[in-house]
Amino acid sequence: MDFKLSEEQRMIQQMARECVAREILPVMAAHDRERPLPKSVMLDLYAVLKELGLMAPRLPETEGGTGLSYLAYGMIMEELPAELALSVMAHESTVARIHLGANEEQKKRFLPKLIAGEALACTGISEPNVGSDPRSIETRGRQEDGMVVLDGTKLWITNGSISDLIVAVASMGQDAAGRNLITRVVVEREHSPYHASEVDAIGLRQGHLSEVVFENCRVPEGNVLGEAGDAHGALTATWLANRPLVGMMAVGLARRALEACIAYAGVRKQFGRTIGGFQLIQEMLSEIATRVDAARLLCYRALAMLDDGVRSNKEAAMAKWFATENCLAAIGLAMQCHGASGLTREVEIERLYRDARMLTFPDGTTQIQHLIVGQELTGISAFRG
Ligand SMILES: Cc1cc2nc3c(=O)[nH]c(=O)nc-3n(C[C@H](O)[C@H](O)[C@H](O)COP(=O)(O)OP(=O)(O)OC[C@H]3O[C@@H](n4cnc5c(N)ncnc54)[C@H](O)[C@@H]3O)c2cc1C
Incomplete structure (x- = not known):
């Protein structure tokens, strides 16, 4: 090691x-x-x-x-x-x-x-009624005259409003057991227009979190990727890396909060001393720094395992929930160190907190990560109760 x-x-x-x-x-x-x-x-x-x-x-x-x-x-x-x-x-x-x-x-x-970075892409899985359970997707694709006709609404889609292309995950019917055939369909906006609008959320406000609507959206059959019903495998393969990568985004936010906190603790004076000299402030700084380092190490481990070709399902899920939740807690502590000024838009902490609040959801919520870890540990799936 x-x-x-x-x-x-x-x-x-x-x-x-x-x-x-x-x-x-x-x-x-x-x-x-x-x-x-x-x-x-x-x-x-x-x-x-x-x-x-x-x-x-x-x-x-x-x-x-x-x-x-x-x-x-x-x-x-x-x-x-x-x-x-x-x-x-x-x-x-x-x-x-x-x-x-x-x-x-x-x-x-x-x-x-x-x-080439000349066109922007996104993936549409989530919907108003479908989040953690993508197998129950309601967007439908029906085949008609060599085309796939899409109807449905996608929600919380990163890049949706600015996208030139979306991989829409749609149900193309059911298998013999009545399960949705979840399928990837590439929709090029220029040829198959879809409507996308911004969703107003608490954080990541310079980014694009969108609703995407397909209404009788006609896409050539040649845009269907792989086999009908095989989307889950492709999604899972990418989620594996996305989880520690989202964890690293949270680490970045919390590290910036720590740096701001150390600087503030060195200049803010109360009781005639800089607050950085108070033991309870140092305890908070220690806790923030430890949470950030622990989160980073878990993410590094999951990513290094992927580089070694190991399917690090458990480690990726651990890294995601731990990093996002602990970095959020760390930024909360950094706010506390800043006193009331930490709550205002005058200092960066408030924005870091709002941004970090967004990260416990994408690529599987904290609860879903726990279920993955639990399944890996016990061999029992608790997803459906
Ligand atoms: C910043 C951001 C970016 C995103 N980007 C995209 C994107 O690009 N493309 C896309 O398709 N989606 C995207 N999403 C959506 C994201 O994938 C969903 O928010 C996530 O899957 C959870 O779905 P939901 O929000 O509908 O919550 P739900 O699934 O409805 O969950 C509600 C609550 O129930 C809990 N829960 C659900 N099932 C269980 C269970 N079995 N056991 C215990 N608890 C459970 C959840 O953890 C949560 O606390 C994004 C979301 C955010 C916030």
Whole structure:
């Protein structure tokens, strides 16, 4: 076991940190922090993210993949503002979901623009009535004259409003046992228009969390990926990495809260002393730092296992719930250290808290992660009671 980062990993981390400070934060700060960034700005930022190797890290290098390890990817996630990190993960995991099971013609048709960062992608699984249980998806696809006709509504879709393409997960009928045939259908907005609007949520407000509506949306049959009913496997394969990656986004938010807290504790005075000298403030700083480090280590472990080709289902789920919940708690403590000023929009902590609050849901809620860990430990599924 080696807890040291390699020279290459340190370089990637440093490069990401500098790139974010130089090319990303100033752009985001120049726009309203409470409103979704315009698509043109997102495309400019994607040009920067492309340089970091984030457009197709999961594809083989022979097919446009960028050769980034999962661990290095996670390190970059820690450095990026969470809105952008979640956006690019949604984009590139959609690339991976297309690549998994697409035929050569489909790969040529859909992937180049996405890998170039010239078009934006998203995946639509969740719906108003369907969240943790994607097998019960209500969006329907029916075959008609060589086309698939989609009807249904997707909700909480990262990138939905700015997307050029969505992998819509739809039911294409039922199997003999009456189970939904959950299937991936690529919908290109230019040819098969869909309606998308922003959802107003507590955090990640410069990002794009959307509702996407398909109404009699006609898509060529040639856009169906893989076999009818095989979507679950492709989704599970990508969730495995997404979980610790979302964990690393939370680590990034909590680390920034810790840095702000240390700085504040060094200057704020009460009872004639800087508050950083009070034991109870140091206890809070210690707890924040420990939660951040523990979260980061669990995420690193899950990502390193994936790099070693291990299907780290339990470790990925542990990393996701622990990192998101503990980083949220850590930022809550950082707010406490700031006194009442921590509650205001004058300091960054309040926004970090709202952003972290969003991360206990995507790619499986905390409760779903616990059920995965429990199933791995006992061999018993508690999903359906
Ligand atoms: C920031 C963000 C980005 C997202 N991006 C996307 C995206 O790009 N694409 C997409 O398709 N979706 C996306 N989602 C949706 C996300 O996947 C869902 O929010 C998540 O799957 C949970 O679904 P739900 O919110 O409907 O909650 P529900 O599934 O309705 O759950 C409600 C509550 O019940 C709990 N619960 C559910 N089932 C069980 C059970 N068996 N046992 C115990 N407790 C249970 C849950 O943990 C939760 O606390 C995103 C969500 C957020 C917040």
